[in-house]
Amino acid sequence: MQFHHHGYVTGDPYVRPAAGYGVDRPAELPDEVDVLVVGSGPAGMIAAAQLAQFPDIRTHVVERRAGRLEMGQADGIQARSVETFQAFGFAERITAEAYRITEMAFWKPDPDRPEHIVRGAVPPDDPGGISEFPHLIVNQARVLDYFAEVAANAPARVRPDYGLELVRLTVADDPGPGAYPVTVTLRHTAGPQEGTEHTVRARYVIGADGAHSAVRQAIGRRAVGDKANHAWGVMDVLAVTDFPDVRTKCAIQSHDGGSILLIPREGGFLARWYVDLGEVPADDAGQVRATTVQEIIARANRIIHPYALDVRDVPWHSVYEVGHRVTDGFDDVPADLAGTRTPRVFLAGDACHTHSAKAGQGMNVSMQDGWNIAWKLAHVLTGRAPESLLATYSAERHVVAQDLIDFDREWSRLMATPPEDLPDPTYLEDFYVKTAEFPCGFMTRYQPSMIVSGTGHQHLATGFPVGKRFKSAPVERVADGNPAHLGHHARADGRWRVYAFADAAAPGEPSALGDWAQWLGTAPDSPLLRHTPADGDPDAVLDVKVVYQQGHGTIEHTAVPEVFRPRVGPFDLVDYEKVYAADPAHDIFELRGIDRGGAVVVVRPDQYVAAVLPLTARDELATFLAGALLPA
Structure with missing residues (x-):
């Protein structure tokens, strides 16, 4: 990195001098802001880290939790995300603490003894050299910590305001130049002001508030899609096992007990097990979510037979049904008004696309959402670009989200399909190798627009x-x-x-x-x-x-x-x-x-x-x- 060109730097060069709004940044959330980011997940925090580089933009982040996330559900960091971390200055640090995936083992029923599983192919994770950066596993909370550090150390000194949830959001029909057209009502969820409300007016809002997004509901957007009627139990465990590949990423298919996706975690001892719980009846009404961790462990033991899993501690577990949904638009401009007015509210991350966790895409795609809209807002607010730039966000990212859903639907289907029902014995691992560029994050290709030229040269x-x-x-x-x-x-x-x-x-x-x-x-x-x-x-x-x-x-x-x-x-x-x-x-x-x-x-x-x-x-x-x- 470069520094000293503004004078000798004696301290940490990653802590840049406060400037602009960051010099006397108010301790309390003000009544007017340029950008209000709702949600401090991956999409929200990368947006904050990018906007914080612009000291004249008043950026604030609100989060309904009372403090930082301590344990996130996402953990897979694709190489494209590590490239992104390099741009924000912490790729080397997070790589040092993460688990690195170099290959993936595929286990399936022994043809001679179908009740036993045996190791099949073990293809390299990146056989074609897609990126110079690795595929990592690290707790989502640590990713958020790094982005929070970047935002706090940037000139605008952006830090999340915790304990605030969105109650209402309205957008004025015809705002004038320099107006604050988005009115947001927030409620304190913790602390001495718990239960009281605060109204903020913003030029723009980024809704990065998760799958049940209040921002999405407020602007009338719908999540379109369906469930796959298939459930999975997921657990982070500290365990003793004779399964030989417990420290290798594995896809494990049993003869009749379902499948497992095994992901070793950072630190050398922790591992995440995605355990197939089977088809969910149409009239289940969510009962499968009451599956206990003991039942998940028992199911895992049946799948990995003749090996055994002796779980000593479960820091976290959950049960989810696979769903594939994409929001019908990523901003607040209705389709029939596209191009006639400036979008003021944007959706990012799980607020606009939800899918299974097994492709390791949720956090990775969400971060690209947040970065995409953040630099565009920064350019518009600082006068570098026209407001028409903002319409490219939904146009670009909606296509990416739909491609993700299509890929994840196929990968989830294959993971849940019994080996004997696949077209050939190596179909799953062949699909994994053939499609490697997509989950790594490198298949995204934006179409021609005001910021993407044609391909004539x-x-x-x-x-x-x-x-x-x-x-x-x-x-x-x-x-x-x-x-x-x-x-x-x-x-x-x-x-x-x-x-x-x-x-x-x-x-x-x-x-x-x-x-x-x-x-x-x-x-x-x-x-x-x-x-x-x-x-x-x-x-x-x-x-x-x-x-x-x-x-x-x-x-x-x-x-x-x-x-x-x-x-x-x-x-x-x-x-x-x-x-x-x-x-x-x-x-x-x-x-x-x-x-x-x-x-x-x-x-x-x-x-x-x-x-x-x-x-x-x-x-x-x-x-x-x-x-x-x-x-x-």
């Missing part, structure tokens, strides 16, 4: 598909020769990234890159000059970097165009972390299919590729960014 960088997340790759920093991952330098600071991949000429020689850099740094129609505030650093909105084809030892930093050597901070210091060279052992041009004639890759603040263009397409780049950003 995709051939120039085939490894950076437009609309998909920017897949990082190794490079070398020219200033010091240090190895780096190109995408890891991109923090969740709300900036767009513009990566220029050079043509073959060396710095200082006539080149397409040199002409492009001269235009970007000086031309009247340059998007860098158009969108950068007069009082801001040159990279305040567009973070521009270059990657050369030559090795770092052949490049003189001072010969690189000045646009890649911006002066930043009050002391006008040179930023040396914009200029990179291809790593000879892992050439990014080869790894990502980048044309040797050069290319420009534009990446959104949430790490999704927005455009791929040739170095000569200056008007096209300027036009695209003018549609996504307002003039400074």
Whole structure:
């Protein structure tokens, strides 16, 4: 990370100086806020962590619980989420305490003795190298702790206000400019003010308040879908067992007792067991939820026969019926009014999609919801982007949620299907390997919009598909020769990234890159000059970097165009972390299919590729960014 450019930092560089609203942030929830986040789960806390980077935005989070979550139900952290943690600055720390999944064992009935289970295939978790980051298991509460720390240490000093639940929410029909159109009534659920109400007016509200969302009900949205009439018991246990793969992620299918999904937990001893409880009668009326933990343990023992599970402690358990539901819209604008008014209320996380826990997607998809809407709200509230940007949230995330439901429905069905009823003996593990990119979080591909261009130039960088997340790759920093991952330098600071991949000429020689850099740094129609505030650093909105084809030892930093050597901070210091060279052992041009004639890759603040263009397409780049950003 970078620091010291505003003066010598003697303490923790992750604790940034308070600024703007964070300097004298009120101890009590004020009557007017810019963004009110309802719910402090994964979607709500990542939104808070992102908005907290903008000191002039008055962001507040309210949570009906009396304090921090102590034990969460979610625990699977897909590689896409770890990439996201890197952007927020805590990937290394959370990886150190988490359990890492490297493979998955598939157990099924022994053909000779069907009442016994035997180990089948053990495929690697990421056979294709989808990400440089691992698949982790860690308690949801710890994820929330890290995001809360980021939010509290950011300039706006955002901290949740606990013990407040939403009672009512109304949106004014025709708010004027600068108005606070959303009126929210909150009730204190704990403390000396318990039972009293407080009214807050907000410019925008993010409803991240779970599957039974009061915000969703208030704006008239419906969760559409159904139950699968199948129940599962889930328990975190400390146990002694002779089952040999208890510290390996497992899918266990028995002959007649159902299935188990076994997830080892962080810390070396804890494990989570998802135990198949079978079909639920239509007239069950929720009785299956009264299944005791003793019954779940007994069922688990039947499934893993001839092995035995001796449970010594159960920190947490629950029973749930598989349901697949997607809310009919992710904001408060009815379908017949889409495009005619600005959305003011947004739904994220379980408030707009619910499904089984076995695909490990709930927390992961919810965090991408929260990040997506948060950076967009920040851009609108700070004047970087037009309000029309906000309509892209529901358009983008609704499709993702529906894809998730479709995948989870199939995975849940396969997990509950007896092995003898599957098309072939290896069908389950084949499905797991074939669809690995989806649960890892990398199948999301946003369609063309004001912030996603077309694919007319995709051939120039085939490894950076437009609309998909920017897949990082190794490079070398020219200033010091240090190895780096190109995408890891991109923090969740709300900036767009513009990566220029050079043509073959060396710095200082006539080149397409040199002409492009001269235009970007000086031309009247340059998007860098158009969108950068007069009082801001040159990279305040567009973070521009270059990657050369030559090795770092052949490049003189001072010969690189000045646009890649911006002066930043009050002391006008040179930023040396914009200029990179291809790593000879892992050439990014080869790894990502980048044309040797050069290319420009534009990446959104949430790490999704927005455009791929040739170095000569200056008007096209300027036009695209003018549609996504307002003039400074």
